[in-house]
Amino acid sequence: MTDCDVLVLGGGAAGLAAAETARRSGSRVLLVTEGPPGGDCTFTGCVPSKTLIGAAATGLSFPAAMERARATVRRLAATEDEGVLRERGIHVVRGRARFRTARTVEVDGRRFTAGRVVLATGSRPAVPDLPGLEKVPHLTTDTLFELTDTPASLLVLGGGAAGCELAQALARLGVGTTLLEGASRLLPGMDPDASAVLTRRLLAEGVRVRTGTPARAVRAADGKVLVELADGETARAERLLVATGRRADTAGLGLERIGVRTDGGWVSVDRHMDTGVPGVSAAGDVTGLFGHTHGAYAMGRVAVLAGARRVRRPTFDPATAPEVVFTSPEVATVGVGEHELGHDSGARVAHLPMSEVDRAVTAGAEEGFVKLFAGPRRVVGRLGGGRVLGASIVAERAGEMIHEPALALRTGMFAGRLAQTVHAYPSWSMAVQQAAAQFVGGHDGRLARPVAEG
Numbered sequence: 001m002t003d004c005d006v007l008v009l010g011g012g013a014a015g016l017a018a019a020e021t022a023r024r025s026g027s028r029v030l031l032v033t034e035g036p037p038g039g040d041c042t043f044t045g046c047v048p049s050k051t052l053i054g055a056a057a058t059g060l061s062f063p064a065a066m067e068r069a070r071a072t073v074r075r076l077a078a079t080e081d082e083g084v085l086r087e088r089g090i091h092v093v094r095g096r097a098r099f100r101t102a103r104t105v106e107v108d109g110r111r112f113t114a115g116r117v118v119l120a121t122g123s124r125p126a127v128p129d130l131p132g133l134e135k136v137p138h139l140t141t142d143t144l145f146e147l148t149d150t151p152a153s154l155l156v157l158g159g160g161a162a163g164c165e166l167a168q169a170l171a172r173l174g175v176g177t178t179l180l181e182g183a184s185r186l187l188p189g190m191d192p193d194a195s196a197v198l199t200r201r202l203l204a205e206g207v208r209v210r211t212g213t214p215a216r217a218v219r220a221a222d223g224k225v226l227v228e229l230a231d232g233e234t235a236r237a238e239r240l241l242v243a244t245g246r247r248a249d250t251a252g253l254g255l256e257r258i259g260v261r262t263d264g265g266w267v268s269v270d271r272h273m274d275t276g277v278p279g280v281s282a283a284g285d286v287t288g289l290f291g292h293t294h295g296a297y298a299m300g301r302v303a304v305l306a307g308a309r310r311v312r313r314p315t316f317d318p319a320t321a322p323e324v325v326f327t328s329p330e331v332a333t334v335g336v337g338e339h340e341l342g343h344d345s346g347a348r349v350a351h352l353p354m355s356e357v358d359r360a361v362t363a364g365a366e367e368g369f370v371k372l373f374a375g376p377r378r379v380v381g382r383l384g385g386g387r388v389l390g391a392s393i394v395a396e397r398a399g400e401m402i403h404e405p406a407l408a409l410r411t412g413m414f415a416g417r418l419a420q421t422v423h424a425y426p427s428w429s430m431a432v433q434q435a436a437a438q439f440v441g442g443h444d445g446r447l448a449r450p451v452a453e454g
């Protein structure tokens, strides 16, 4: 007899979703986790960063905002701690685990056997191999929220979601902030027009932004951190925050021993979250498929449900999951973006500036746009406006507005359906309806256009 039916490795969003899904279906569940239940999202990711962003927007001081972030972490962590999980029938063992066999895991000398294993060990900050960096004290998102004193100045290395969100919040909290991004624009994976709007806004708020010149070396001098850039210039500040992405946390797990394949360190899975090794699934950041909590949660569920079924096995499709960067304005995307659609794809683009959306005008928040993408369907072509392929939205409430296009994408909806649905006036979401109308007759003289060339 095994020690449990399902052994979940890692207590972050993916592991908790897997454990709860397995428990609900009556399995005996063991959750082995090195860090406390909640993982990156609760302790060093979404929860403290979104609290900091909210606190910065309400004008709190830096120390007060940091204290609020820590208090919020404590509050939310208490809703999913070991005691709560035990009451839900999930047994927790704390410690760093490694595989002995595909279904035997060792933790501090104790061995546990399982019917199936879900690998959900997440990710850690990927600190780049820059000459000098290892000798210079620097912050990562793992340590940022421990700060109590306001730094006079800060370099944020990396202009992805974490760098952009934190640079804006910290600047609003009175820290002289410089954001350094090696790629040619901030948020390089998102719509180029979104990068342009956000860059303008950050500059207007006093954030110094340097793009297109990667960091080459780091050194300390006169109590400051100096980052040497590829173009020969140097950026300096009192502190350095490294926000240059993540790497899978698989060190010492013994994946090679059990035959789990990795690609660039990320655990390879199919769309059912199977690793290819019988009885071993993986979910969350460790797969490198989609680095967001809602994705981790969805993958954790799929890993358990698909592992238990032979037919109608659920799948996880990152292409239909939305991403939101919680800057002001927010940047939200789902599905394909215009920069990914070819000019000859036959797809069309509806573009609506937020300055033409009444709610944005009344709120005095006119920066941004809604872009909706729709493509021809087989046989019926552009009938009904065509099928929704994706959306890129930049707006104060883009993170709320993106879910209608996400639903449209998930259900293969005709764009015209969004246009036909009566939306409340003057809501932010009405912008999605007005954009969709451009595929079926137009809105205020605006019609969907072909995808831009090049």
Ligand SMILES: Cc1cc2nc3c(=O)[nH]c(=O)nc-3n(C[C@H](O)[C@H](O)[C@H](O)COP(=O)(O)OP(=O)(O)OC[C@H]3O[C@@H](n4cnc5c(N)ncnc54)[C@H](O)[C@@H]3O)c2cc1C
Binding pocket: 009, 010, 011, 012, 013, 014, 015, 032, 033, 034, 035, 036, 037, 038, 039, 040, 041, 042, 044, 045, 046, 047, 049, 050, 095, 096, 097, 098, 120, 121, 122, 123, 124, 141, 162, 249, 250, 253, 283, 284, 285, 286, 290, 291, 292, 293, 294, 295, 296, 326
């Ligand atoms: C600053 C920041 C802000 C973010 N904001 C957002 C946001 O607003 N929205 C959003 O959707 N996402 C956000 N994210 C991303 C989100 O935090 C992650 O995608 C999510 O937490 C991943 O969950 P996970 O369960 O895959 O991994 P993790 O949360 O990393 O959990 C993995 C767990 O496994 C444990 N573990 C690791 N190795 C072992 C081992 N060998 N044995 C036992 N246990 C082990 C770890 O201790 C950890 O508890 C943010 C990330 C950062 C860094």
Ligand SMILES: NC(=O)c1ccc[n+]([C@@H]2O[C@H](COP(=O)([O-])OP(=O)(O)OC[C@H]3O[C@@H](n4cnc5c(N)ncnc54)[C@H](O)[C@@H]3O)[C@@H](O)[C@H]2O)c1
Binding pocket: 128, 157, 158, 159, 160, 161, 162, 163, 165, 180, 181, 182, 183, 187, 188, 213, 214, 215, 216, 243, 244, 245, 246, 290, 291, 292, 293, 323, 324, 325, 326
């Ligand atoms: N709102 C959200 O959902 C949210 C918020 C923050 C973080 N996250 C997630 O957390 C993870 C980490 O976020 P992140 O922003 O650190 O990662 P990221 O990979 O999105 O961005 C890292 C950025 O650093 C840049 N970079 C790397 N090396 C550099 C160098 N030497 N010099 C200059 N720039 C360099 C890259 O070009 C890239 O733009 C991601 O998975 C992200 O999706 C999500």
